[in-house]
Amino acid sequence: MMIWRLLAAPLVAVLLVACTTGVDDHPRGGERAPIDHIVILFLENRSFDHLFGTYPGADGLANYRGRQADGNGVAYATLPAPLGRDGKPDPRFPADLRNAPFPMGRFVSPFDQTNNPVHRFYHMQRQYAPGADGVPMGRWVAEGTSGGATMGYYDRSASPVQWRLADEFVLLDHYFQSIHGGSFPNHFSLISGTLARYPDAPPAERAELLPDGRVVKDGEVDPAGYVVNNLDPPYPPQRVQHILRTPQTLPTIADRLDAGRVTWRWYAAGWGAGADAVRSGLVPHHNPFQYVQRIMDTPEGRAHIEDGAAFVRALRDGGLPAVAFVKPHWAQNAHAVSSTVGAADRWIGETVREIMASRYWPRVAVVITYDEGGGWFDHVRPPVVDRFGLGTRVPTLVVSPYARRGRIAHGWYEHASILKLIEWRFGLEPLTERDRRAAAFLEAFDFDQPPRPPIALP
Numbered sequence: 001m002m003i004w005r006l007l008a009a010p011l012v013a014v015l016l017v018a019c020t021t022g023v024d025d026h027p028r029g030g031e032r033a034p035i036d037h038i039v040i041l042f043l044e045n046r047s048f049d050h051l052f053g054t055y056p057g058a059d060g061l062a063n064y065r066g067r068q069a070d071g072n073g074v075a076y077a078t079l080p081a082p083l084g085r086d087g088k089p090d091p092r093f094p095a096d097l098r099n100a101p102f103p104m105g106r107f108v109s110p111f112d113q114t115n116n117p118v119h120r121f122y123h124m125q126r127q128y129a130p131g132a133d134g135v136p137m138g139r140w141v142a143e144g145t146s147g148g149a150t151m152g153y154y155d156r157s158a159s160p161v162q163w164r165l166a167d168e169f170v171l172l173d174h175y176f177q178s179i180h181g182g183s184f185p186n187h188f189s190l191i192s193g194t195l196a197r198y199p200d201a202p203p204a205e206r207a208e209l210l211p212d213g214r215v216v217k218d219g220e221v222d223p224a225g226y227v228v229n230n231l232d233p234p235y236p237p238q239r240v241q242h243i244l245r246t247p248q249t250l251p252t253i254a255d256r257l258d259a260g261r262v263t264w265r266w267y268a269a270g271w272g273a274g275a276d277a278v279r280s281g282l283v284p285h286h287n288p289f290q291y292v293q294r295i296m297d298t299p300e301g302r303a304h305i306e307d308g309a310a311f312v313r314a315l316r317d318g319g320l321p322a323v324a325f326v327k328p329h330w331a332q333n334a335h336a337v338s339s340t341v342g343a344a345d346r347w348i349g350e351t352v353r354e355i356m357a358s359r360y361w362p363r364v365a366v367v368i369t370y371d372e373g374g375g376w377f378d379h380v381r382p383p384v385v386d387r388f389g390l391g392t393r394v395p396t397l398v399v400s401p402y403a404r405r406g407r408i409a410h411g412w413y414e415h416a417s418i419l420k421l422i423e424w425r426f427g428l429e430p431l432t433e434r435d436r437r438a439a440a441f442l443e444a445f446d447f448d449q450p451p452r453p454p455i456a457l458p
Contacts, residue, residue: 030424033447034402036363038422039324041351042190043344044183044286044335045119045374048173048393051341053101053153053379055166057408058173061153064379066135067099068151071142075099075132079148080141083115085337090115090149101151101377110158110342117336117375118145121181121228122207122215124373124391128381136381144375151377158341160458161349162397165368168455169403170444175396176382177372178415178434179389184230186371186391187288190325190415191252193432195388196291198244199225205242228388233290237277247293253323253419254295254304256428263321265306265314269329272307281308281329286371312351315358323422326351336374349457352399356454362401365445367418370394383412385434390414398444401451409443417441 053061067075079097084090092107108114123143131138144150156163179185179195188196198205198221207219207228220229220242231244257264266289270282284290287305295301308328314320327333328351334344348368355366373392382390396413416438423430423440430436 029427031427033425033445034363034451035365035400035425035447037320037322037324037360037365038425039326039355039364039366040190040418041326041328041348041366041368042187043328043348043368043370044333044339045116045372045376046334046341046344046370046395047373047376047378048175048380048395049101049378050153050373050376051159051162051395052166052171052173054155055163055171055173055408058171059380059410060173061101061379064101064135064137066131066133066138066379068141069131069138073132076141079151081147082149082152083145083147085113085115087115087145089147093149097148097151101153101379102148104152104154105158110154110345111340113340114152114336115146115149117150118143119182119372119375120218121179121185121222122218124180124375137377137379140377146375150375153377154341159345161345161352162368162395164455164457165348165352165397165399166408167406169400169405170398170407170409170441172396172398172409172411172413172441172444174380174393174410175369175413175417175441176390176393177370178391179228179372180391181228181372182230183283183371184285184288185228185388186415187286188227188248188291189434190371190418191254191288191292192248192250193416193419193430193434194250196227196244196248197225197250198227198231198246200246201225201227205231226388230285232284233287235290235296237275237282237284239278239284244291247296248291249293251431252289252292253422253428253431254289254292256423256431257323257426260426260428262323262426262428264323264325265304265310265321266325266327267306267308267311268327269308269332271305272309281331283330283333286327286333312354315354315360318359320358320360322426334370353457355399361454362451364400365402365421366399367396367421368399369396369415369418385414385437398441400445401453402445402447402449403452404444404446405452407444409441411439411441411443413439413441
């Protein structure tokens with residue numbers, strides 16, 4: 001299917017994102033909310049159906065009736081063999097998996113490493129196309145690089161902490177990554193509501209498209225100069241030679257927070273190791289403020305990026321900022337190949353326990369989400385808000401003493417909704433049309449209820 005047709009869905013989908021759960025529907029202003037701290041735990045590369053597709057009451061895999069189609073548009077008789085990390089058939093999986101989502105836990109444990117499915121900007125859009133039966137999301141396998149593995153999902157046993165948090169707090173079942181594709185565009189969108197620009201990108205980094213939108217050559221930068229896949233930051237430390245050489249100068253949430261005298265930090269595991277940061281857990285293209293000139297060119301700006309260990313110290317010793325973004329070590333962030341579902345769930349449990357045990361618990365809102373779907377199947381076709389997204393649904397939880405108990409929130413949200421929540425609470429102006437239109441998932445909260453105590457976690 002032509003990319004242009006995928007991108008040109010009706011603009012009415014914009015209204016789905018700014019839907020009935022918008023901030024204007026909430027009876028009290030943000031400055032009166034009993035929340036002094038917003039903490040965002042930002043993990044990696046898992047789709048909603050991959051982790052919560054069997055969660056009772058959620059829009060999950062029971063609502064998918066489609067079959068995957070091959071490159072010629074013909075439905076597979078059985079799924080192609082799941083591929084391992086070496087690109088060869090993974091012997092842990094049977095060769096006759098039926099053409100449907102399947103439970104990964106029958107073949108691999110949540111701590112076992114797996115293939116890393118493709119999750120690039122143009123690939124992901126092609127995966128949304130219908131199969132031979134006309135059901136959307138029918139090309140996930142054909143446009144992937146991991147065979148049938150992309151159709152695998154986990155149940156409660158793989159993510160006991162996250163399922164327990166969903167039982168006790170709020171699960172958002174229509175929260176989408178902001179930008180089609182991979183990590184960097186979604187990290188940058190989280191702080192800016194838009195994409196990074198690289199107008200002078202070399203030809204080797206640029207995608208080439210035909211007038212009808214078909215891709216002739218994939219690339220990290222689209223023909224208009226927007227960075228749609230991964231490039232390392234212009235400031236060290238860097239991990240690869242593919243670098244966005246132009247420091248970014250557009251406004252970010254940091255500008256709004258600083259102007260409003262609202263404290264904030266980005267906590268990145270490994271950052272404190274300096275030149276050894278990558279070996280110590282940092283992934284540079286997961287560190288969006290490392291691309292921002294105003295942050296990186298001054299000691300005062302760089303002081304807003306701290307090592308992940310500083311987050312726990314702030315909880316225990318005091319000094320937690322009003323807004324905290326927390327990025328785990330690459331071995332704990334859930335990214336396939338470097339991490340696992342089980343390792344990430346364990347990290348979430350350790351981190352949420354620290355938050356609940358801290359002096360800050362009575363007035364905190366914690367958002368746990370994933371940057372993007374990682375190439376794992378999800379059955380809900382994303383709404384179109386512009387030519388960059390929305391992308392795949394991702395698991396998202398809201399944990400707070402003021403969160404409703406055991407609620408599945410069905411409003412349509414994206415990473416700009418986190419910006420909107422921050423802006424609503426602290427009285428800040430939006431950055432772009434994305435966060436201006438977004439809703440702030442206030443349906444997750446009851447600010448009139450007595451603050452709830454911490455809970456026990458697995």
